[in-house]
Amino acid sequence: MTNQLALALGHVRNAVWQLMGNDRDDGLFLGLEALDLEALLGFDDVDPEVPSLEPNPAASLVVARDLLEDVPDEVPPAAWAALQALIVKLG
Amino acid sequence: MATVGELLRVLEYRAHTLTRTPEDTVASHVAGWMGLAKATQHAIASLPLGGRSEVVKAGVRNVLAPLAHGPRDPLVGIDPAPQLTTLAQTMGGISDILADNLRAGGRAEQAGTEALKLEASLLSAVHVAARWSHGTMADQKLPTTRVSIMAFLDDLAVVTEPYALIPPGQRSSILEDFAVRAPNASGLDGVTVAWAEAAAATLGERYRVSGWAMQAIAGDLALLSLAARKAVLAAVSGELSPQNAAAISERLATSARSWRAAATWPRHLRLGGRASDLRAASRDIREAIVANPPQGVGEWRRVLGSVTPVALAHLAVMRRLVRGHELWIHGSALDPELGVALGWVREPQRSHEGAPLVKAAQAGYQALDCAMTMLGTTADASATTTARPRWAPETARQPNHPNDWIGLGAPVPSSRLSPRI
Numbered sequence: 133m134t135n136q137l138a139l140a141l142g143h144v145r146n147a148v149w150q151l152m153g154n155d156r157d158d159g160l161f162l163g164l165e166a167l168d169l170e171a172l173l174g175f176d177d178v179d180p181e182v183p184s185l186e187p188n189p190a191a192s193l194v195v196a197r198d199l200l201e202d203v204p205d206e207v208p209p210a211a212w213a214a215l216q217a218l219i220v221k222l223g
Numbered sequence: 224m225a226t227v228g229e230l231l232r233v234l235e236y237r238a239h240t241l242t243r244t245p246e247d248t249v250a251s252h253v254a255g256w257m258g259l260a261k262a263t264q265h266a267i268a269s270l271p272l273g274g275r276s277e278v279v280k281a282g283v284r285n286v287l288a289p290l291a292h293g294p295r296d297p298l299v300g301i302d303p304a305p306q307l308t309t310l311a312q313t314m315g316g317i318s319d320i321l322a323d324n325l326r327a328g329g330r331a332e333q334a335g336t337e338a339l340k341l342e343a344s345l346l347s348a349v350h351v352a353a354r355w356s357h358g359t360m361a362d363q364k365l366p367t368t369r370v371s372i373m374a375f376l377d378d379l380a381v382v383t384e385p386y387a388l389i390p391p392g393q394r395s396s397i398l399e400d401f402a403v404r405a406p407n408a409s410g411l412d413g414v415t416v417a418w419a420e421a422a423a424a425t426l427g428e429r430y431r432v433s434g435w436a437m438q439a440i441a442g443d444l445a446l447l448s449l450a451a452r453k454a455v456l457a458a459v460s461g462e463l464s465p466q467n468a469a470a471i472s473e474r475l476a477t478s479a480r481s482w483r484a485a486a487t488w489p490r491h492l493r494l495g496g497r498a499s500d501l502r503a504a505s506r507d508i509r510e511a512i513v514a515n516p517p518q519g520v521g522e523w524r525r526v527l528g529s530v531t532p533v534a535l536a537h538l539a540v541m542r543r544l545v546r547g548h549e550l551w552i553h554g555s556a557l558d559p560e561l562g563v564a565l566g567w568v569r570e571p572q573r574s575h576e577g578a579p580l581v582k583a584a585q586a587g588y589q590a591l592d593c594a595m596t597m598l599g600t601t602a603d604a605s606a607t608t609t610a611r612p613r614w615a616p617e618t619a620r621q622p623n624h625p626n627d628w629i630g631l632g633a634p635v636p637s638s639r640l641s642p643r644i
């Protein structure tokens with residue numbers, strides 16, 4: 133496991149926190165999808181980093197994606213589709 | 224998915240359309256009653272009537288026991304009367320569903336009156352069958368066996384008669400919502416059963432509990448509460464009064480809000496581990512809510528009934544994790560300057576970062592449990608479970624449908640029915 137994956141996982145966790153914690157009705161559903169993504173990335177029980185918050189959940193996920201693109205061999209293939217779909221949903 | 228209410232309608236239809244056939248000999252009735260009486264005993268035994276079971280149910284049990292036991296000499300080569308067999312199969316289906324749903328004794332609002340109403344419906348059908356059977360055997364010759372079974376049926380008819388005097392509309396019970404709890408059943412009903420099994424398995428084993436699982440379970444409970452609230456607000460007229468709908472919806476809104484808070488773990492708290500079973504079940508819940516959410520209050524009562532025990536288990540586990548300081552906290556939350564280097568450590572005694580999660584779970588469970596109780600006590604059972612006459616022509620089911628072991632066949636048109644005793 134590299135630091136990149138741990139950092140990316142940290143950003144996904146940030147996105148979960150941002151989505152679950154907002155008061156929007158769709159935040160809960162999207163938060164659960166982000167949580168699902170967290171499970172995909174944390175399949176090997178990776179210890180996540182605790183990075184600074186991005187301005188919004190979409191930005192957190194974009195940063196996570198950028199980090200993961202540096203370590204594609206460590207990313208479960210299913211995570212790419214879930215991550216991309218979530219970024220699109222969040223606009 | 225077959226519910227107790229649906230099977231009850233089949234049972235009543237069959238009981239009220241019993242006719243005499245050449246197979247209705249004394250011996251076949253003796254054999255037939257062994258099955259029906261046993262199935263009835265099991266169904267009644269599952270009902271939480273209140274009081275001391277052995278005393279409260281003694282009268283019915285005493286009159287069913289000799290019929291269930293059968294004659295002293297074994298019946299060899301005797302086929303049970305077919306119509307009694309189908310009644311026994313339907314009663315057996317009801318009994319199985321009750322036993323499955325009431326394994327833990329049932330909720331408070333399901334005990335007492337609601338259980339008594341269902342008991343009345345079951346025994347009313349048994350009463351009709353006893354009288355029919357008695358009448359069928361009256362002119363047959365088979366001295367000792369006939370005399371004793373006639374006496375047993377007399378006793379049964381006397382004990383069950385008071386139940387048969389209650390009009391069906393006055394004995395609709397919320398227990399009629401119970402259904403076969405099968406994970407492979409269609410819709411949210413089945414998905415919820417599978418989810419509840421996966422969640423209970425995760426929460427029940429210490430090594431399987433993880434921060435992710437705790438968040439996912441809380442989040443799913445929030446989502447289910449939100450969807451149930453939507454259905455309650457949209458409940459068709461008659462299912463819930465506007466006042467009750469508003470009160471239940473308020474509890475469900477509190478439940479959704481609280482469980483969402485319980486799912487929002489601070490970024491610096493975690494508990495490692497994986498839960499692949501739960502991940503799949505959680506995804507299925509989301510898909511089922513979007514694709515085909517239940518509309519009726521009765522279905523939601525069933526769904527929430529499946530998940531409420533999980534909510535309680537979640538609260539208990541969350542409490543244990545926080546009180547036992549079993550969560551892991553990131554050093555940066557303990558000391559912003561020097562803590563980063565620490566990384567993840569067990570939460571020290573002086574830290575109580577998880578306490579708000581326990582409070583949220585507590586509030587979520589209380590609101591959900593309260594909503595369940597209100598759904599059980601304020602919903603109009605006759606509207607939610609038996610919106611039409613019990614065995615009205617348009618709802619009557621065709622008996623002896625192929626592969627129809629519990630009697631739920633295709634609907635058949637029928638002329639006006641009446642008991643043929």
